[in-house]
Amino acid sequence: MVNMDKLRRHLxxxxxENRGIVDELWDATSLSWETRIKGFxxxxxxxxxxxxxxxxxxxxxxxxLTLFAVFYTFGNLLSLGSTCFLMGPINQIKKMFNxxxxxxxxxxxxxxxxxxxxxxxxxxxALALIFCVLQFLAMTWYSISYIPYAxxxxxxxxxxxxx
Numbered sequence: 001m002v003n004m005d006k007l008r009r010h011l012x013x014x015x016x017e018n019r020g021i022v023d024e025l026w027d028a029t030s031l032s033w034e035t036r037i038k039g040f041x042x043x044x045x046x047x048x049x050x051x052x053x054x055x056x057x058x059x060x061x062x063x064x065l066t067l068f069a070v071f072y073t074f075g076n077l078l079s080l081g082s083t084c085f086l087m088g089p090i091n092q093i094k095k096m097f098n099x100x101x102x103x104x105x106x107x108x109x110x111x112x113x114x115x116x117x118x119x120x121x122x123x124x125x126a127l128a129l130i131f132c133v134l135q136f137l138a139m140t141w142y143s144i145s146y147i148p149y150a151x152x153x154x155x156x157x158x159x160x161x162x163x
Contacts, residue, residue, distance in 0.1 A: 036085045043082035051075030069119035069128040073112050076139055080108075096142075104142040111135035 031039070054071025057064045084092045096105040111134045118127035144150040 031085070039085035040082045043085060044079050047075045047078030047080075047082060049075070050078060065125040065128055066119045066123070069115050069132060072132055073115045073135065076135060077112060080139070101142060101145050104138055104145060108135065108138035108142055111138055 057067035
């Protein structure tokens with residue numbers, strides 16, 4: 001596919017003489033739209049499966065909470081990372097840290113780290129569970145930032161429920 005594009009450009013006279021190694025590497029490693037969709041779906045489904053599997057581990061006596069925290073967190077990371085297939089990792093990071101999302105992104109990343117620390121190093125089940133809940137809330141707030149006016153609707157619903 002890439003070679004055909006190069007041949008087409010060459011034959012049409014649209015050859016760029018000053019193409020650098022980065023341009024050549026970019027052309028060789030770019031994914032087709034079909035591959036991007038497959039990567040997104042595969043990564044997202046695997047993330048959901050890990051999160052659900054982690055929820056099942058929650059009820060195992062002993063180390064179940066640790067397994068829950070680890071599987072749930074890695075499932076969320078995979079689900080979040082799946083969007084890199086659609087928009088690319090650089091664009092994803094730019095969008096994550098833009099003006100409307102940077103706080104939710106920061107809270108989400110901190111909760112990922114704190115959940116794993118509470119489960120693996122501190123062995124504190126209550127903290128791991130609290131950080132998982134905060135992780136869920138931060139991911140939800142982050143995710144709805146992509147839907148126009150969704151945050152305003154959620155704020156309106158919450159203020160109506162409180163008042």
